[in-house]
Amino acid sequence: MLEWILAILILIGAFFTLVGSIGLYKLSDFYMRLHGPTKASTLGVGAILIASAIHFSFKTDGVSLHEILVTLFLFITAPVSAHLMAKAAIHIKVKQVERTRQLEEK
Amino acid sequence: MIQRLFPHPLLSLILWGIWLLLNNTLSAGHIVLGAVLAIFIPWLTSSYWPEKILIRRPWMLVLYIFRVLFEILVANAVVAKLILGPQKKLKPGFLHYELQLTSPVGIGLLANTISLTPGTVSCDLTKDRRYLLIHALHIDDVEAIRAEIHRKFEKPLLEIFITC
Amino acid sequence: MLNLALSIAFVMVGIAILLSFIRLIIGPNTPDRILALDTLYINTIALLILLGINLQSALYFEAALLIAVMGFMGTLALSKYLLRGDIME
Numbered sequence: 001m002l003e004w005i006l007a008i009l010i011l012i013g014a015f016f017t018l019v020g021s022i023g024l025y026k027l028s029d030f031y032m033r034l035h036g037p038t039k040a041s042t043l044g045v046g047a048i049l050i051a052s053a054i055h056f057s058f059k060t061d062g063v064s065l066h067e068i069l070v071t072l073f074l075f076i077t078a079p080v081s082a083h084l085m086a087k088a089a090i091h092i093k094v095k096q097v098e099r100t101r102q103l104e105e106k
Numbered sequence: 107m108i109q110r111l112f113p114h115p116l117l118s119l120i121l122w123g124i125w126l127l128l129n130n131t132l133s134a135g136h137i138v139l140g141a142v143l144a145i146f147i148p149w150l151t152s153s154y155w156p157e158k159i160l161i162r163r164p165w166m167l168v169l170y171i172f173r174v175l176f177e178i179l180v181a182n183a184v185v186a187k188l189i190l191g192p193q194k195k196l197k198p199g200f201l202h203y204e205l206q207l208t209s210p211v212g213i214g215l216l217a218n219t220i221s222l223t224p225g226t227v228s229c230d231l232t233k234d235r236r237y238l239l240i241h242a243l244h245i246d247d248v249e250a251i252r253a254e255i256h257r258k259f260e261k262p263l264l265e266i267f268i269t270c
Numbered sequence: 271m272l273n274l275a276l277s278i279a280f281v282m283v284g285i286a287i288l289l290s291f292i293r294l295i296i297g298p299n300t301p302d303r304i305l306a307l308d309t310l311y312i313n314t315i316a317l318l319i320l321l322g323i324n325l326q327s328a329l330y331f332e333a334a335l336l337i338a339v340m341g342f343m344g345t346l347a348l349s350k351y352l353l354r355g356d357i358m359e
Contacts, residue, residue, distance in 0.1 A: 003271045011275055011279060014278065017282065019185075021285070022189060025290070025292060027189070030299070032193075037309040037312065038222075039182055039222065048320060052331075065127055065130065066127050069128060070335055070338055073338050073339070076218070078312075079221030080346075081349070082221050091352065101200065101201070
């Protein structure tokens with residue numbers, strides 16, 4: 001039973017990690033590429049880390065929770081780095097796909 | 107006295123929790139050592155934290171975190187579908203979001219949440235802190251995205267953070 | 271069961287690392303390369319944790335934590351460099 005849960009969590013994690021990188025490879029401009037890694041990868045790594053926490057909690061007696069720390073750290077830092085990268089890209093005027101919707105004047 | 111000893115009670119609590127998690131233990135020695143660090147680090151760095159973080163309803167914050175986690179799960183499925191599908195159909199674009207929040211921590215939390223959830227990344231904040239520049243992976247209806255952000259995330263945050 | 275899942279996961283994460291490496295090489299401009307590096311370190315954390323489960327060792331966790339901290343710092347410094355033309359001010 002435990003093995004099944006672990007296997008499913010690991011596969012979900014690996015799948016989302018892969019989707020993030022596929023997005024990075026496939027999408028057509030920088031701003032679109034930003035979406036893949038910041039979301040898919042964090043959940044992917046999060047699922048794998050939770051699997052690791054469950055695995056080591058049951059293998060050794062006592063709870064192993066320090067994997068949560070990495071998950072927490074990634075969930076806090078991923079949006080920050082995405083924000084800064086987007087800001088840098090806007091600053092040096094990276095090209096956008098032509099069909100990008102532009103800002104309305106205000 | 108209590109004020110001087112714990113300039114930032116929330117920071118102390120978080121530091122203590124992180125120390126225990128980092129050492130992966132609940133032994134008495136580490137509890138004491140962690141408590142000492144949790145008191146001294148905020149005390150030494152208090153001059154770098156000028157403003158006080160005021161949280162009106164801590165329970166709402168916990169509820170908010172669970173809601174965001176759920177939204178992240180949904181968002182990942184949506185974004186995965188968008189990425190794996192044909193990309194000719196995607197209509198990316200920028201949009202401005204008018205903020206009602208005024209507390210800096212609240213704005214930061216909202217920007218982080220937006221970056222973590224459905225196909226949107228916060229890119230910039232205007233100088234006067236009134237508009238958030240957002241890039242969306244797929245826009246069908248701009249107003250719908252704005253309304254969704256307001257309903258799901260900004261409203262709870264407005265109730266949690268008071269303006270200082 | 272677990273071993274099979276681990277093998278599949280290793281392959282998937284390996285392909286993910288390869289894809290971000292390709293983006294790192296071809297990336298048309300600098301922000302693309304920064305983003306590729308960012309993805310690369312996140313994928314490396316996943317690979318290390320998987321290796322830890324595979325080898326039944328909790329030692330790899332510390333390395334993963336260090337990579338997370340250092341990678342974030344690297345991304346931050348590179349973006350700051352693009353924004354200001356300087357890291358330290």
